[in-house]
Amino acid sequence: MGATASQLDKGMLSEYQELTFLTKQEILLAHKRFSELVPKEEIDRINCRIPMSLILTLPELKSNPFNERICKVFSTSDIKDGSLSFDDFLDLLSAFSDSATLEIKSHYAFRIFDFDDDGTLGRHDLEKLVNCLTGGTDDTNLTPDEMRQLIDNILEESDIDKDGTVNLSEFQHVISRSPDFVSSFKIVL
């Protein structure tokens, strides 16, 4: 934790390897990329955080429609500003890495899609999700009618208990059958 400013020491490295799905090289690379992003005045501070705006300049996240959500989900900051410490950053990369399990990937995917943080995907969340996926511009957006139809269909398929929302276990049930979720829910530095 305190090692962000300087080199990662060996003990930390092995602990990180134990705790994440990343290999040594990937952790080192992540550390390098992270240190490049740390603002100048914070470089000496232990356990510094990178504000969300800086994180979003990473090319890997720049064009992702969920980039803000991803930051917010992985951030452990007190004020919920989406800023990431190195640990959070590693958590992010670990969840999005090649070898992460379906379980952990689907867990985080659920939290990313849960825009209002209420623990279920309601109609509102799904609507936001569709807007994210279609780019959010006027020419690509769906009409309200199409949107309603789409969300109805989704709820019909995955809302097993028919309470009008998709909860985590339903979500995981759906996701676990998908052939290409694991291969596409990846971010590599």
Added chain:
Amino acid sequence: MPRDSLIASDNDADITLEFEGGEEGGHKERRHREKRRDGSKDRRKRGNGRRRQGSRSVERENEEERVGEREKERKRRVKKDQEAKKRDKEEGDRAQTRSEKTAKAKKNIKNEKRRRSEKEGEAGERTEKGKKKVQSAKKEKSVNHGTKDKTHEEKKKKRKKVLETSSEQETSEEDSEDKEDSEDEEVKPESLSPEELEKLKEAVDDKKKLIQSLRGKPWPMKKKLVTLRESQEFLEKYEGALGKGKGRKLYAYKVMMMKKWMKFQRDFENFKTACIPWEMKIKEIESHFGSSVASYFIFLRWMYGINMILFGLTFGLVMVPEALMGRPYGSIPRKTVPRAEEASAMDFAVLWDFGGYAQYSVLFYGFYSNQRAIGWLKFRMPLSYFLVGVGTVAYSYMVVIRTMARNANESGVGDDNSFNFSWKMFTSWDYLIGNPETADNKFASITTSFKEAILEEQESRKDDNIHLTRFLRVLANFLVLCCLAGSGYLIYFVVRRSQKFALDGLENHTWWERNEVNMVMSLLGMFCPMLFDVISTLENYHPRVALQWQLGRIFALFLGNLYTFIIALMDEINVKRDEEKIVKFNITMWEASLYNGTVSENFTAPPITIHPADVPRGPCWETMVGQEFVRLIISDTMTTYITLLIGDFLRAVLVRFLNHCWCWDLEAGFPSYSEFDVSGNVLGLIFNQGMIWMGAFYAPCLPALNVLRLHVSMYLQCWAVMCCNVPQERVFKASGSNNFYMAMLLVILFLSTLPAIYTIVTIPPSFDCGPFSGKNRMFDVIQETLESDFPAWFSKVFSYASNPGLVLPFILLMVLAIYYLQSTSKSYKEANVELKKKLQMQNEENKKKNKKAAQKALMDLEEARKVALESAGHQRNNNASYQGQQAREMQPATRVPRTINHRSHGNPGYLPNFPLQNETMIRRAPSLQRH
């Protein structure tokens, strides 16, 4: 898991009690809960007597400090204890430290379990919190009541234990429960009892499991770090305590080795990933263009691996032995360039065509001699040649089928279409995309796919003129068929013409005439797909269907071309064999004339030495076939590279730099940048591989050439993609297509081994070149080996085994086995569907039951509240009994979170939920009664 959590809840009772007192209010938000958790931690720490201020964000320094602090704390406490209990002196220092250890161990187990159960509880609550907002507060409360009751009970038990161990110390204060607890333990004179040992062992195992599963937990890193450190510390301390005497040492040794082994494994894992070639390159592409383009490069790398192995086989077992141990160049006619060609044998043009010295080298079949054993190793060259040829094909089959099976396993679950919309919604974004253009394309494609899906769902699409579309489709197919036939005829024509040229002698013709066949094939491969693309616009198919048609047509084209080529080659082989007969006859005449003068005089006279270059020889059709394939590969490679350079690079350069001074926008308008055509490239790769498989028997150098080609392609295409391609608009999903590629590869493998096997089995080898010369058929080499190198009984057994009377029943048996396996797999599939239905039903039922239970709990709670209000006065006096009663009332309520707990954590398909619940009930009941 439920049992685990039950035990844990027994143990963590005291702590629950502690924080319950302060913060009874309903905490609905997770934030709050987290805070509370931290708060509880603090409290616990204080309770333990560790004066440590745990802020919300525990820093690393703190972590490290804590270890030291704890140490100090312990010492201090020990001192205090020593002062307090001087009577215990006679036990000696060792006993004391040991007991101290015990105490620590127990406490740590407790701490750990407490923490874990807390976490589980929290996670479980989180999943449910949205729905059961109203109930959550009450639920928690009831849980806590329940645990309070248990706490009390446990305390009692402990006290009993204390009495039993005849320690006169009485527990006077309840607030510092932990401290008292540890004191209790320290008083205890003897070391670990068997049960405790068992407990400790269990705890150690638990820790180990925890450490291993830690990375799979969706916790923030800090929490993981803390847990890891604590459990590692715990392990270090108590792993050694397990076992006694010798066993103890052994145990410690085992633990140490285990650690070393883990470390080694991790390092090895790192090393392995570092060894995967081009990993970073592919990841870079992946992050720019998404997974579909990357899937091509992964496929390319996979092909490279296979070709590496094929190359290793042919190089190590055929080419190198022949080059090192076989007769050297120039020793026998087949290893010498004939006199007529000697002058031009070193010309570049000839070498480029793989004539001259290249033709008479280890690169081709004809060079190998038919000596049974070569060199001091007595290496069986012909046998090795034959077996490597067979092994190449067998290995390829094995690898392709194994990969297919694995892919099918991975994607086998996604066979049903029941989550069409949800998948589109939840899994369609490719998180690897790091390029804004790709992202825009992806947005567009997702939008269209949504719209399409909605349209399809509505089933409202009407065909305005079905007759016209039908007509157009028929027309398009007709045109495509014409194209295919035309290209086939063109190739046949060109091959025949080239044979005529070859008979005349190549020197008299221009470069074009010499390379006509390969050029025509490559050009057809380049332009026909474009033509098909134009034709397919007539058909007005859905883009996905259109893509499949397009792929199918290109496949047919390539296959047709390849087979025409092979048929033409077969013609040529027949021509060569006729020629060979004449040459053979001539040679006997020539030999007769050569010996004519000398034979009559003296038989013992040394035979006339003729330079091997002057000996007349047959046309060796095998080498010819090998040469054709090598040339084909070379020209194919060249066209691929040149198209890449012109079609992609030059186009990109022109578009980029002429854009400033052009009438229209080149980048957005007509030429624009080229897309990376995944499917076309994959098809090209597959066909290339097919040619390798076909020709490898007659030209052992082919795998080596292919390795070279793939290596260069990798770099060239990576570069081209990164610098001058735009991502494609039509998205070909990576995982869905993997097995599609593999299936095509399998088809090609089969189709390409067919002609090779046909020639090997039916056509007798040339009489004066190659490892099988002089034999009737190539596979006779097996027979020969069996007869001369194996004992007699073996060949006898073999001949019996290869008897049709045995082989036919065996084949029959295999067919039956296949049939049986297939029908079982079908029935499994049906059972699967059945189970799926059951699962869904059960799920719904569970939900209903849970809801009912929750409602009931709510009502009970209300009642309990009333009672509580009424009896608030004399509650103090009769605390324990009241709580017990209340807990009994609360039973359903406490059950609810548990159900939720393991449903959301464990396998969602885990059905027998209720029996387990019952078990928890049963386990709990006796304790209540005892109380």
